[in-house]
Structures are given as C-alpha cells and as structure tokens.
Amino acid sequence: MAARIIDGKALSKQLRVGFRERVARLVEQGVQPGLAVILVGDSAASKVYVGNKIKACEECGVRSLHIALPADASEAEVLATIERLNADATIHGILVQLPLPAHIQVARVLEAISVHKDVDGFHLYNVGALVTGNSIFPPCTPYGVQLLLDTTGIDVAGQNVVVVGASNIVGKPMGLMLLQREATVTICHARTRDLGQHTILADILIVAAGKPGLIVPEMVKRGAIVIDVGINRLDDGRIVGDVCFDAVKEKASWITPVPGGVGPMTVTMLIENTLRSAERAFKAVDSDEFQDWEAPTVRSP
Numbered sequence: 583m584a585a586r587i588i589d590g591k592a593l594s595k596q597l598r599v600g601f602r603e604r605v606a607r608l609v610e611q612g613v614q615p616g617l618a619v620i621l622v623g624d625s626a627a628s629k630v631y632v633g634n635k636i637k638a639c640e641e642c643g644v645r646s647l648h649i650a651l652p653a654d655a656s657e658a659e660v661l662a663t664i665e666r667l668n669a670d671a672t673i674h675g676i677l678v679q680l681p682l683p684a685h686i687q688v689a690r691v692l693e694a695i696s697v698h699k700d701v702d703g704f705h706l707y708n709v710g711a712l713v714t715g716n717s718i719f720p721p722c723t724p725y726g727v728q729l730l731l732d733t734t735g736i737d738v739a740g741q742n743v744v745v746v747g748a749s750n751i752v753g754k755p756m757g758l759m760l761l762q763r764e765a766t767v768t769i770c771h772a773r774t775r776d777l778g779q780h781t782i783l784a785d786i787l788i789v790a791a792g793k794p795g796l797i798v799p800e801m802v803k804r805g806a807i808v809i810d811v812g813i814n815r816l817d818d819g820r821i822v823g824d825v826c827f828d829a830v831k832e833k834a835s836w837i838t839p840v841p842g843g844v845g846p847m848t849v850t851m852l853i854e855n856t857l858r859s860a861e862r863a864f865k866a867v868d869s870d871e872f873q874d875w876e877a878p879t880v881r882s883p
C-alpha cells in the first residue's frame with residue numbers, strides 16, 4: 583500500500599490561521615510583530631526563500647523589513663545592520679539568510695544577533711539551550727519537521743530515527759530535538775560507510791543531504807516514516823528532494839513531498855518564533871525561559 587502524504591502546505595495553512603489571531607491580539611495590545619530579513623548578495627535560491635518568508639509575513643499580519651545588501655558588503659556593514667535592528671524595539675525577529683558570501687564570517691554574524699531576537703535559533707546561546715533540552719527558539723526546519731511528525735500521531739520515544747545530513751541548520755538540531763523526545767538517534771553524513779545499512783533500520787528516516795536520488799527503496803524499512811528535507815533544482819527546472827519519492831512511497835507508511843512538505847513548514851515556524859518573541863517582549867507569555875540571564879557578548883578572535 584502506498585504511503586500517506588504528510589502535507590506541509592496544508593498544515594502551514596492551518597497554523598497560519600492561528601497566527602493571524604495571535605497577531606490580532608498583539609495589535610490590540612499595541613504590539614505589531616516585526617521580522618527583519620537580511621539578504622547579502624543575490625543568489626537565486628535565496629531570493630525565492632526570502633520571498634516566501636516575506637509573503638508569509640504579509641499573510642499573517644507580521645510587519646517585515648527586507649534588507650538587501652550587495653554581495654560585496656563588508657562584514658562590518660552586516661554587523662552594523664544587526665546592531666541597529668537589535669536596538670529597534672519594533673523588530674522582534676532578525677534573520678540573516680545563509681549562506682553568506684565567503685568574505686563574511688558566519689559565526690561572527692550569528693553571534694551578533696540578540697538572543698532575544700534570534701528567531702532562526704542559530705546563536706550559540708540558543709544552540710546551547712537546544713543541547714540542554716530547553717530550547718527558546720527552536721531552529722525552524724527541525725521544528726517544522728517535528729510538527730509534521732506529530733500529525734502522524736506516532737510517539738517518537740523509543741523509535742529508531744536516522745537523520746541523513748549533519749549540518750548545523752538541519753541535521754544536528756534535528757537529532758537533538760528527537761533525542762530530547764527520547765528517540766534513538768543516528769546521524770549519518772557524507773563520510774558514513776554504507777549509508778543503507780543505517781537507513782534500513784529507521785522507523786523514522788529524515789533526509790537532509792542535498793543529493794537528489796540519494797534514498798532508494800532498498801534503503802528504506804517497510805512502513806517507515808520518511809521526511810525529505812532536501813530541495814534540489816534539476817537542470818530541467820523541476821524541484822525534487824533527496825528521496826526517490828515515487829518508488830519510496832510504495833514502501834513507507836508516511837512520506838513528505840517536495841515541494842509542499844518541509845519547505846513551507848520552515849517558513850511557518852519562522853513566523854511562530856517571531857510571534858513568540860513579540861509575545862515575550864510584551865510579557866504576554868511567560869518570559870522565565872530566559873531567567874533574566876544576560877547572554878554574554880561572544881567576541882571572535
């Protein structure tokens with residue numbers, strides 16, 4: 583029997599209805615949630631993603647500030663932009679689109695963002711919070727995957743989860759989030775020997791490798807849940823994930839499509855984090871998470 587489809591577009595749509603209500607409540611109290619998106623350079627893919635984020639803001643009533651810097655903008659310029667946004671009380675979330683041009687140090691930029699506005703969850707403080715199991719801004723893509731998994735009704739505790747890809751923005755945080763939920767987590771990566779030997783054991787297989795066609799049915803356990811985080815543009819213009827969807831869906835119990843799976847959820851969770859930040863700024867929700875702890879300024883050598 584073919585797998586059931588986990589529809590990220592539909593779930594996003596549903597969640598965004600609730601977001602509009604939360605924005606309305608905030609606006610009633612005089613708070614207009616605001617998200618700043620900084621894009622350095624003009625990569626085509628980044629433009630599409632940033633465009634989707636801005637669209638989602640509009641859809642939910644979040645004010646968005648799109649700051650486009652030229653590809654040769656200096657690191658100092660990017661840092662100055664962040665400083666300005668850190669100090670701007672009308673901005674509740676700051677996102678610097680990755681990847682950045684090679685002359686800019688990603689770590690310096692991410693550590694410059696106020697931990698209170700780090701809606702991507704990429705600041706070291708938020709990464710540390712995730713490691714210790716009390717995440718403040720969970721990174722958007724793994725956060726979205728977690729909600730997609732929830733819709734299947736499966737309890738991940740005790741399940742074999744295999745994550746393919748060990749990036750800082752998807753694979754590693756994904757593994758940590760599911761470990762927190764008591765799954766048995768394996769993280770595979772480019773140097774993993776005999777990938778299929780690991781993936782075949784997965785009750786839940788999450789693939790974020792950026793390699794079209796990487797996962798074939800022989801590597802998938804019958805009845806597994808398959809989450810495809812990959813987004814690959816083929817020469818013919820088609821967008822596909824890392825999983826051979828048509829073949830694998832005959833073996834899986836649940837599967838996410840690309841597009842329309844994880845991608846829209848990434849954007850949706852960005853809005854969720856921005857609303858949480860705005861609510862927290864207003865003290866509409868418990869702000870104990872930060873425990874009045876002032877995050878240290880991290881200085882790079």
Ligand SMILES: Nc1nc(=O)c2c([nH]1)NC[C@@H]1CN(c3ccc(C(=O)N[C@@H](CCC(=O)O)C(=O)O)cc3)C=[N+]21
Pocket residue numbers: 630631634677678679680681702722723813821840841842843844845846848849
């Ligand atoms: N600081 C930072 N934060 C990010 O969250 C971040 C980033 N940098 N850099 C790049 C990745 C990628 N990303 C996506 C956003 C939207 C879709 C999306 O909307 N996908 C749709 C359409 C895809 C398309 O048309 O190309 C879909 O899958 O259905 C996908 C991927 C956010 N990222």
